[in-house]
Amino acid sequence: MSSLPDTFDPYDDATQPAMNIEHYAETWVRVPKQPLFRRPVTLTEITGPTRLAAKLRPGDNDLAHPYPDKPRAMGQLITVSGRVQDEDGRPVRGTVIELWHANCNGRYIHPMDANNPNPLDPHFVGSGRVTTDDEGRYEFLTIKPGAYPYPNHPTRWWRPPHIHMSIFGDGFMSRLVTQMFFPGDPLNDVDLILQSVPDPAARARMVARQIPMAEMPVLNVMGFEHDIVVRGHRQTPFGQ
Amino acid sequence: MTRLIPTASGTVGPFFPPHFFRPGDNDLTVIAPGAPAAAGRRIHVFGHIYEAGRVPRWNSIIEIWQADAGGRFAHPNDPRAAEADPHFMGWGRRASEDDGYFDFITVMPGGYDDPVSGARRAPHINLSVTGSGLMRRLTTTLFFPGEPGNDADPVLGAIGDPALRARLVLGTAASPRVSHGLAAYSIDIVLQGDGETPFFVD
Ligand SMILES: [Fe+2]
Numbered sequence: 044m045s046s047l048p049d050t051f052d053p054y055d056d057a058t059q060p061a062m063n064i065e066h067y068a069e070t071w072v073r074v075p076k077q078p079l080f081r082r083p084v085t086l087t088e089i090t091g092p093t094r095l096a097a098k099l100r101p102g103d104n105d106l107a108h109p110y111p112d113k114p115r116a117m118g119q120l121i122t123v124s125g126r127v128q129d130e131d132g133r134p135v136r137g138t139v140i141e142l143w144h145a146n147c148n149g150r151y152i153h154p155m156d157a158n159n160p161n162p163l164d165p166h167f168v169g170s171g172r173v174t175t176d177d178e179g180r181y182e183f184l185t186i187k188p189g190a191y192p193y194p195n196h197p198t199r200w201w202r203p204p205h206i207h208m209s210i211f212g213d214g215f216m217s218r219l220v221t222q223m224f225f226p227g228d229p230l231n232d233v234d235l236i237l238q239s240v241p242d243p244a245a246r247a248r249m250v251a252r253q254i255p256m257a258e259m260p261v262l263n264v265m266g267f268e269h270d271i272v273v274r275g276h277r278q279t280p281f282g283q
Numbered sequence: 284m285t286r287l288i289p290t291a292s293g294t295v296g297p298f299f300p301p302h303f304f305r306p307g308d309n310d311l312t313v314i315a316p317g318a319p320a321a322a323g324r325r326i327h328v329f330g331h332i333y334e335a336g337r338v339p340r341w342n343s344i345i346e347i348w349q350a351d352a353g354g355r356f357a358h359p360n361d362p363r364a365a366e367a368d369p370h371f372m373g374w375g376r377r378a379s380e381d382d383g384y385f386d387f388i389t390v391m392p393g394g395y396d397d398p399v400s401g402a403r404r405a406p407h408i409n410l411s412v413t414g415s416g417l418m419r420r421l422t423t424t425l426f427f428p429g430e431p432g433n434d435a436d437p438v439l440g441a442i443g444d445p446a447l448r449a450r451l452v453l454g455t456a457a458s459p460r461v462s463h464g465l466a467a468y469s470i471d472i473v474l475q476g477d478g479e480t481p482f483f484v485d
Pocket of ligand 1: 145205207
């Protein structure tokens with residue numbers, strides 16, 4: 044067998060979000076009522092696409108200044124960088140990361156956000172895609188997203204600035220879609236999405252770390268480091 | 284050895300970038316646009332996805348993953364990976380349309396003797412759903428009608444009730460959109476309510 048992860052335990056519910064959230068209306072009609080079935084893990088779950096880079100054509104890691112002949116996007120320039128690792132702490136190499144977020148006004152480039160009264164920014168692309176390097180590292184240059192209101196319920200709340208990330212990992216069972224939050228934002232404490240994760244330590248791991256200013260190579264760019272762990276570990280030698 | 288804990292999932296939300304989808308992302312038979320086609324019998328797998336009350340769920344993201352026509356995976360965890368079809372992608376993605384419609388072009392997957400569980404896996408397609416309102420993805424597995432191996436498949440067998448198992452077996456209705464001239468297989472994915480699809484612990 045290979046050196047890739049071959050064991051994928053069910054997630055610990057304390058470290059993953061609740062599926063049903065009282066004031067998040069979309070959960071009411073989309074979360075199954077029947078309990079989920081446990082299935083054995085077989086080859087089909089411990090494998091996954093290895094050639095996504097050919098299909099998805101990554102290479103866009105500059106959301107803030109995507110058109111060299113035009114001005115850069117409005118907003119605070121930031122880098123978002125980090126490592127993708129498996130549960131054994133080994134780097135997940137060559138995996139595709141997709142990232143998308145609102146502009147500095149809290150508006151997405153998306154038909155679903157067409158009625159947002161805040162303006163679009165013609166110089167902001169809103170999304171990017173890269174593959175991790177041999178150490179599992181990734182880096183994006185972008186702008187800090189604005190907060191936006193969750194609109195649908197009488198008990199509305201502000202969604203704190205956040206960045207959506209989609210990571211494939213080495214197999215079907217390591218697939219992860221998550222959100223990254225910014226340290227110190229008071230809106231983090233009232234966000235029903237972030238707060239739906241019961242374990243405080245697991246919530247803290249969804250919040251990026253600000254890189255000290257002195258360590259940043261460019262004066263006007265704020266750096267955020269965000270490491271990601273995807274599911275999967277190797278069987279211990281005495282495990283079978 | 285210290286074990287790291289997987290990062291918490293979060294909803295994909297309603298704003299997954301439309302341009303992340305390109306033509307051909309839902310075609311598993313090529314690894315890149317214009318690349319040679321995979322071996323095997325090409326099929327069209329389509330369906331509709333619904334939320335509670337049989338309301339079509341649009342803007343869901345459906346991803347699938349399956350073995351090649353010979354029941355192999357081009358992945359290092361498969362001991363037979365060297366024999367896997369180099370032209371088969373095995374993975375596809377598609378957003379559901381306004382009426383919940385989604386579809387994929389693929390090849391009929393092969394069954395295989397599973398080296399992990401020791402069981403025989405019937406031909407199947409793994410499917411996951413993400414979207415707004417889903418804090419974690421939902422996963423299920425689709426099977427083919429009339430396959431003698433279905434009865435002994437350990438994943439389909441994890442569902443005790445035959446009526447629920449039947450919901451994971453593809454039908455043979457023709458697609459209302461396009462024929463591609465291929466054998467068509469259909470499935471309703473019901474997130475909640477009457478006819479709810481059985482999903483598995485991820
Ligand atoms: Fe968002």
